[in-house]
Amino acid sequence: METIAFIPVRGGSKSIKNKNIKNFCGKPLVYWVIKAASESKYINKVIVATDDNKIKEQVAGFSLKKVELYNRQPQNATDTSSTESVMIEYLKNVNLDLESKFILIQATSPFLLEQDLSSAIEQMDQGVYDSALSVCRIKRFFWGKNGTPINYDYNNRPRRQDFDGILVENGAFYISTVKSILENENRLSGKILTYEMPEYSITEIDEPDDWVFAEYIMKKYILIKNKSSIKLVLTDVDGVLTDAGMYYSESGDEIKKFNTHDGMGFQLLREAGFKTGIITSENTNIVKNRAEKLKVDFLFQGKINGGKLNAAQSICEKLNITLDEVAYIGDDINCKELLTNVGISACPKNATRTIKEIYNINILGKKGGEGVFREFTELLLKE
Numbered sequence: 001m002e003t004i005a006f007i008p009v010r011g012g013s014k015s016i017k018n019k020n021i022k023n024f025c026g027k028p029l030v031y032w033v034i035k036a037a038s039e040s041k042y043i044n045k046v047i048v049a050t051d052d053n054k055i056k057e058q059v060a061g062f063s064l065k066k067v068e069l070y071n072r073q074p075q076n077a078t079d080t081s082s083t084e085s086v087m088i089e090y091l092k093n094v095n096l097d098l099e100s101k102f103i104l105i106q107a108t109s110p111f112l113l114e115q116d117l118s119s120a121i122e123q124m125d126q127g128v129y130d131s132a133l134s135v136c137r138i139k140r141f142f143w144g145k146n147g148t149p150i151n152y153d154y155n156n157r158p159r160r161q162d163f164d165g166i167l168v169e170n171g172a173f174y175i176s177t178v179k180s181i182l183e184n185e186n187r188l189s190g191k192i193l194t195y196e197m198p199e200y201s202i203t204e205i206d207e208p209d210d211w212v213f214a215e216y217i218m219k220k221y222i223l224i225k226n227k228s229s230i231k232l233v234l235t236d237v238d239g240v241l242t243d244a245g246m247y248y249s250e251s252g253d254e255i256k257k258f259n260t261h262d263g264m265g266f267q268l269l270r271e272a273g274f275k276t277g278i279i280t281s282e283n284t285n286i287v288k289n290r291a292e293k294l295k296v297d298f299l300f301q302g303k304i305n306g307g308k309l310n311a312a313q314s315i316c317e318k319l320n321i322t323l324d325e326v327a328y329i330g331d332d333i334n335c336k337e338l339l340t341n342v343g344i345s346a347c348p349k350n351a352t353r354t355i356k357e358i359y360n361i362n363i364l365g366k367k368g369g370e371g372v373f374r375e376f377t378e379l380l381l382k383e
Contacts, residue, residue, distance in 0.1 A: 002044040003101040003121065005037035008086045010077050011052025015207050020050075020107050021058045022211075025218045026340040028058050029205065032110035033172075035324075038064045039114035042121040043103070049086055051077040084185055091178055098179035104187050109134075109172035110214065111201040111222060117173065120195040124175055130190025131180060134172040136202045139165035167194055170201045219362070223344055230343055230380060231325045233269055234298075234312060235373055237280040237287055239331035240348060243369030256286050259369055265377035266294040272381055277315055279308045281334055308338040329376045331355060331368055346379070348372040 009030050013019040021028040030048070037046045048059050049070040056069050076086040087104060096102075101124065105112065112134075120132050139160055142150040151166050152158060173195075174187040181187065200217050204210065238244050241262055247255040269276050277298030278291050284301070291299045300311040308330075316323060327344040328335075331351040339345040339358055346362040347355045349372070356363055362379065366372040 001097045001100045003042050003103065004096065005040075005043045005046045005103045005105055005117070006049065006087060006090065007033060007037070007047065007105045007107060008049045008072065008083060009052070009055055009107050010072075011050065011055055012077070012079065014079070016205070016211060018054065019205065021055055023340075024110060024205075024211070025215055025223065026342070026345075029110060030055070030059065030107040031062060033105050033107050033112050034059065034062060034064060034067060036112045036114045036117060037103070037105060038066045040117045040121070042118055047090065049090060084187060087181060087187065088185060091182055096178045098177065098182075100178050102176055102178050102181055104174040106171050106173070108205045109170065109201065110205070110218060111197070111203070112172045113222070116195070116197055120173070120175060120193070123193055123195070128191070129193035131174070131176040131188045132193035132195055133174045133188060134170050134197050134201070135167040135194045136170045136197050136199050137165045138168050138199065138202065139163050142166065167196070168202060170197055171204055172197060172201060229325055230274070230327045231321050232275045232277065232315065232319060232327070233377075233380065234277045234279055234315075234326060234328045234338075235376075236330040236332075236335055237278060238282060239351070239368040240329055241278075241290075241369070241373055243367065244331070245369075254284065254286065256284075256290075257369060258290055259371045259374070261371035262373040263294055265374035266296065268377055268381060270295065274380075275319060279311045279338075281308075308335060309341060312338055312342070327376070327380055329364075329373060344380070346376050
């Protein structure tokens with residue numbers, strides 16, 4: 001028996017053009033749920049069912065081992081097509097054990113994590129439930145049109161901490177068996193397990209306003225929570241480790257001012273097991289000497305072919321890690337490409353407007369040269 005994750009994505013989104021591959025916190029939207037499913041040790045295959053060639057190209061570019069593409073038939077990829085229609089289409093075209101688990105995952109729920117899927121699968125393995133769905137608990141008071149309260153007694157209004165609230169589908173995932181789906185033509189049947197996710201996970205991305213709010217939520221609750229996956233910390237120099245000032249002696253020698261608190265930040269990271277590196281467009285002995293004193297593991301200076309992103313990727317290859325496992329702090333336009341592709345990004349308080357407008361950026365409280373790298377360090381190390 002296998003466990004299959006099935007992710008249907010269409011190319012014809014009306015409210016948000018190319019929604020499923022639109023950049024969301026530095027990655028195509030569909031990437032986040034594919035990543036979560038691929039990371040679960042219980043899932044054997046991740047099937048992305050699509051009718052769109054651009055989506056196929058993007059998904060193939062993720063290079064995730066468990067992922068397979070399925071060509072969704074046009075009649076099951078229209079605005080009025082049900083999700084069940086493409087599920088059943090796929091199941092009738094492949095040879096799967098009828099008792100295999102089949103997990104429907106929706107791309108518009110990027111807050112889904114590997115641990116959610118794995119935990120729900122473990123509960124299903126106990127044999128008590130026939131199917132499962134993800135929910136979140138909403139502590140709101142609901143009313144019917146006739147003026148009748150649905151989930152509380154207004155004469156005895158409960159405090160929030162004493163109120164159980166009500167469970168609501170968040171649309172992240174549904175688990176059933178191949179046999180049950182084919183027999184019932186439905187994603188759910190029999191005795192149903194409700195798997196509870198955090199309240200913020202109710203946010204789905206269907207309208208443009210949803211997008212902005214969802215990126216804020218992703219940054220606040222997911223990206224920083226995943227800081228435990230960071231293995232490499234990189235930084236720019238001018239505007240981060242320095243105040244971006246250009247100082248010259250009477251003889252014309254360039255001088256840079258560094259902050260000793262940042263130096264301790266590098267030491268703390270090293271002691272915690274992180275690799276560290278400096279990537280800068282400048283090429284000076286000052287930075288070389290500073291990097292040696294800080295005992296950084298990697299130093300890239302000067303005009304780097306492909307820019308700072310290319311430099312970071314070359315370090316990742318040496319360490320056998322991905323950009324998702326990198327934290328980077330930068331302050332100006334030449335940092336933008338790298339900032340939008342790493343797992344955790346940050347900038348000083350006085351970074352340029354273009355950098356501050358990156359949705360997944362952490363805007364820190366200190367300016368460049370004032371110990372902002374130390375502040376970033378503490379953010380990464382804080383439990």
